[in-house]
Amino acid sequence: MKKRLSIPEYTNGIVTGNRMILSRAITLIESNLEEDKQLAQAVLESILPYTGKSIRIGITGVPGVGKSTFIETFGKYLTSQNKKIAVLAIDPSSQLTKGSILGDKTRMEELAHEPLAYIRPSPTGASLGGVTHKTRETMLLCEAAGFEVIIIETVGVGQSETYVHGMVDFFLLLMLAGAGDELQGIKKGIMEMADLIAITKADSGNEHQANLAKNEYESALHTFPPNGTGWFPQVLTCSATEKVGIAEIWEMVEKHREMLSKNGKFVENRQKQNLVWMHDFIRQSLEQNFYTNHNVSSVINDIQESVSQSKKMPIQAALELLEIFYNNK
Amino acid sequence: MKKRLSIPEYTNGIVTGNRMILSRAITLIESNLEEDKQLAQAVLESILPYTGKSIRIGITGVPGVGKSTFIETFGKYLTSQNKKIAVLAIDPSSQLTKGSILGDKTRMEELAHEPLAYIRPSPTGASLGGVTHKTRETMLLCEAAGFEVIIIETVGVGQSETYVHGMVDFFLLLMLAGAGDELQGIKKGIMEMADLIAITKADSGNEHQANLAKNEYESALHTFPPNGTGWFPQVLTCSATEKVGIAEIWEMVEKHREMLSKNGKFVENRQKQNLVWMHDFIRQSLEQNFYTNHNVSSVINDIQESVSQSKKMPIQAALELLEIFYNNK
Numbered sequence: 303m304k305k306r307l308s309i310p311e312y313t314n315g316i317v318t319g320n321r322m323i324l325s326r327a328i329t330l331i332e333s334n335l336e337e338d339k340q341l342a343q344a345v346l347e348s349i350l351p352y353t354g355k356s357i358r359i360g361i362t363g364v365p366g367v368g369k370s371t372f373i374e375t376f377g378k379y380l381t382s383q384n385k386k387i388a389v390l391a392i393d394p395s396s397q398l399t400k401g402s403i404l405g406d407k408t409r410m411e412e413l414a415h416e417p418l419a420y421i422r423p424s425p426t427g428a429s430l431g432g433v434t435h436k437t438r439e440t441m442l443l444c445e446a447a448g449f450e451v452i453i454i455e456t457v458g459v460g461q462s463e464t465y466v467h468g469m470v471d472f473f474l475l476l477m478l479a480g481a482g483d484e485l486q487g488i489k490k491g492i493m494e495m496a497d498l499i500a501i502t503k504a505d506s507g508n509e510h511q512a513n514l515a516k517n518e519y520e521s522a523l524h525t526f527p528p529n530g531t532g533w534f535p536q537v538l539t540c541s542a543t544e545k546v547g548i549a550e551i552w553e554m555v556e557k558h559r560e561m562l563s564k565n566g567k568f569v570e571n572r573q574k575q576n577l578v579w580m581h582d583f584i585r586q587s588l589e590q591n592f593y594t595n596h597n598v599s600s601v602i603n604d605i606q607e608s609v610s611q612s613k614k615m616p617i618q619a620a621l622e623l624l625e626i627f628y629n630n631k
Numbered sequence: 632m633k634k635r636l637s638i639p640e641y642t643n644g645i646v647t648g649n650r651m652i653l654s655r656a657i658t659l660i661e662s663n664l665e666e667d668k669q670l671a672q673a674v675l676e677s678i679l680p681y682t683g684k685s686i687r688i689g690i691t692g693v694p695g696v697g698k699s700t701f702i703e704t705f706g707k708y709l710t711s712q713n714k715k716i717a718v719l720a721i722d723p724s725s726q727l728t729k730g731s732i733l734g735d736k737t738r739m740e741e742l743a744h745e746p747l748a749y750i751r752p753s754p755t756g757a758s759l760g761g762v763t764h765k766t767r768e769t770m771l772l773c774e775a776a777g778f779e780v781i782i783i784e785t786v787g788v789g790q791s792e793t794y795v796h797g798m799v800d801f802f803l804l805l806m807l808a809g810a811g812d813e814l815q816g817i818k819k820g821i822m823e824m825a826d827l828i829a830i831t832k833a834d835s836g837n838e839h840q841a842n843l844a845k846n847e848y849e850s851a852l853h854t855f856p857p858n859g860t861g862w863f864p865q866v867l868t869c870s871a872t873e874k875v876g877i878a879e880i881w882e883m884v885e886k887h888r889e890m891l892s893k894n895g896k897f898v899e900n901r902q903k904q905n906l907v908w909m910h911d912f913i914r915q916s917l918e919q920n921f922y923t924n925h926n927v928s929s930v931i932n933d934i935q936e937s938v939s940q941s942k943k944m945p946i947q948a949a950l951e952l953l954e955i956f957y958n959n960k
Contacts, residue, residue, distance in 0.1 A: 343946070350944050439946075573939045580938055580945035587953050588917040609905050612898075615679050616908035617672070617768075623909075624916050 306330065306341060313348040316446050321420060324447045328422060331439050336594065346439055349446035354572075356445045357559060360466040362456045362492065363476030368502045368542060370409040372476055373453060375542040377410070379549060381418040385451055388420040388444040389413070392437055392456040392466060420449060438469050438579060467495045468578055471568065472555050475499045479508065479515035479539075494526050496535050498554050504539035504547065512539040531567040533558055597630040598623055635659065635670060642677040645775050650749060653776045657751060660768050665923065675768055678775035683901075685774045686888060689795040691785045691821065692805030697831045697871060699738040701805055702782060704871040706739070708878060709780055710747040717749040717778040718742070719769055721785040721795060749778060767798055767908060796824045797907050800897065801884050804828045808837065808844035808868075823855050825864050827883050833868035833876065841868040860896040862887055926959040927952055 307315070307326065315323025331342045363369050373389060380387045389410070413419050422440060441452050454470055456462045467473050475496035493499070499519050504512030519537045529535070536554055540547030562568035592598060605623060608614040614622075636644070636655065644652025660671045692698050702718060709716045718739070742748050751769060770781050783799055785791045796802050804825035822828070828848050833841030848866045858864070865883055869876030891897035921927060934952060937943040943951075 343950070346946060347944075350947075569941075573941065576938050576941070576945045577935060580935070580949045583946055583949040584921065584952060585914070585918055587949065588921055589914055591957075592913065592917055606906060606909070609909055610902045612902065612905070615676075616905045617675060617912055618679075620909045620912040620916065621672075623913060628920075 306338070309341070309344050309348055312345045316345075316349055316443060317352050317448075319448050321447075324420070324443060325422070327443050328440050331443065332436050342439075346442065349443065352446035353442045354445060356441075356450050356452045357472065357555065358441065358452045358454065358470040359555060360454050360456065360463075360470035360473045361476065362463050362466065362474070363502070364478075365457060367476045367478050369455060369457075369476055371542040372500070372502055372540070373455060374410040374413045375545055375548055376551065377413040377419050377453070378416060379545075379552065380451055381413075381416045383552075384418070386418045386420075386449045387451040387453065388422070388441075388447075388449040389453045389455060390422050390437055390440055390444070392454065392462050420444065420447075437466075441469065463492050463495065468575055471562075471571065472497050472558055474551070474555075476502050477515065477519065478502060479504065479511040493522065494529070496523075497529075497533060497558055498535060498551065499523070499537045500547075500551055501537065501539040502542065505541045505544055508541075509539070515539075531562055531571070532565050533561055533567075592623075592627055595627050595630065597626050601626065635667070638670070638673050638677055641674045645674075645678055645772060646681050646777075648777050650776075653749070653772060654751070656772050657769050660772065661765050671768075675771065678772065681775035682771045683774060685770075685779050685781045686801065686884065687770065687781045687783065687799040688884060689783050689785065689792075689799035689802045690805065691792050691795065691803070692831070693807075694786060696805045696807050698784060698786075698805055700871040701829070701831055701869070702784060703739040703742045704874055704877055705880065706742040706748050706782070707745060708874075708881065710742075710745045712881075713747070714780055715747045715749075715778045716780040716782065717751070717773040717776075718782045718784060719751050719766055719773070721766055721783060721791050749773065749776075766795075770798065792821045792824065797904055800891075800900065801826050801887055803880070803884075805831050806844065806848065807831060808833065808841040822851065823858070825852075826858075826862060826887055827864060827880065828852070828866045829876075829880055830866065830868040831871065834870045834873055837870075838868070844868075860891055860900070861894050862890055862896075921952075921956055924956050924959065926955050930955065 307323070312323060312327050312330070316327055327342075327345055330338055330345065333339070333342070361369065361373060363372075377387050377389060410421055414421050422444075437454060441454070444452055454466050456466045473495050475493065475498070477499055479501050501512045501515045501519070516537045516539050523535050523537065526535075538547055538550055538554065540551060542548070559568060562571070593602075602623060605614065605619050609616055609619045636652070641652060641656050641659070645656055656671075656674055659667055659674065662668070662671065690698065690702060692701075706716050706718060739750055743750050751773075766783060770783070773781055783795050785795045802824050804822065804827070806828055808830050830841045830844045830848070845866045845868055852864050852866065855864075867876055867879055867883065869880060871877070888897060891900070922931070931952060934943065934948050938945055938948045
């Protein structure tokens, strides 16, 4: 990592929209070094007054649904409307295959060159929990830098959707028409979270199939319990390559915000998310303090070895380590 | 809860196979009262030497696959072979619908009356993490009580499968023939964990369809990466109502244990699971110590209120609470 800046250098750089300093601040936030964490915390506290003003949109869909193409076209539509947009990615590497699904920095090249757009690929090798934590804070930095729309992108295959749903205002699920059966491996739980389903690749010639899928998903949505916001999830079709149906999707995002702002659910949702965030942060801090404690870290390898060799039971080992931790705080 | 017993009363009761005392010990373990936790811990430590000798089997499948019927028939087959069998359930209540999927105590009535079988329904209202933690310890109690086969049952709809996979020796996935498409909403990740897929309801007249499904799943399994144990996942068909194919499934469990015992992977897997268990226990203890700390609990409601009303940012609130915790340990 490059030399760190001072807190005011980071803060001023961010709030004046300096991209290079924003990127360096995000890297600082993603750092696991103890001194970086303290600095990152101070930077975050200083930019807090400038946060919270964006629309936060989660976008998910299985690989192959055309997520990059969609986000590129959707993002360029927003920049053409003079909106500043940031795209963040959460990359839950497959447990067994260890494959990184996102993280391809060459994606969305056109959008990446738009002066009003900022794309931050996901950090590699990070755990889901870790990335999530950093994603929330990265979102705050982007808001302080003046981005009005924050897109958090994830792959519709795992638990990351629940995390993302817990940090956005609007959850958009991309689906293909007629690929496999109606659910395409997307779990019911993910569909239940969607505020809008967009059928992608409704390119000319494919409109009929896309409309069939639209009807099918609309029926499916009617079988779900109400989401408690007063908003009924919608289904639209779009073609990212032909730039059809893109404005309508943004209109739906705005309609959703308008409705939830009026009935108080927009603020209520963010407040609930803030409580979850607080508890997540506490859990992560507790674990971090524990594992970086000098007395714990000096014996943990030996104790893990004993557990591995079945010389010590897991609960006994944990209790020993906890005693060491609490006696040496 | 009834009056607690002494540690030797619990221990002797459990290791002599006294069902009533086993049930009371499990209830003790599930208790959230501080004094119960200490007693539970002492009981666990005292029975540890008697644990580890069972075969631990995880069984999952979507609702409608016939899980209860299968476990009833499978369990009765095992008791007919003079094996002592315990069935534990993990019930991840749906996030949105809050519905309890398992927990129906009237299920598996015939098995419940077998003298060699013990069925423990899942505690209601418990969080997934909580149940998981208790499930591991309940498993130990059942092992100390002499049960030779422990079945941990879960619903194939969420993340609980990963937890269960992390605590069993053998993971059995139940699937229906020809219901919807090949994946039936079961995520690829769950199929990747399976040591055996059993096509259920291969009743007379349905054999052809079941065999087609068998072939289909066998092909699907070939596209997955190796699981690292040397065991290649198998597919079988069975009819629980007609008691066909049940013995073959148990044979497969034994074949798996034999192979993995020879190549060292059986022990290696349990050792890995023990490490995960240790870290899970540490995380849970840290959180429990934090939230039950007197100084934390006396202010947390006010602080949560401030966060809810956006008067305080989540990270600031978390840091304040952490400082209170560490200054008052």
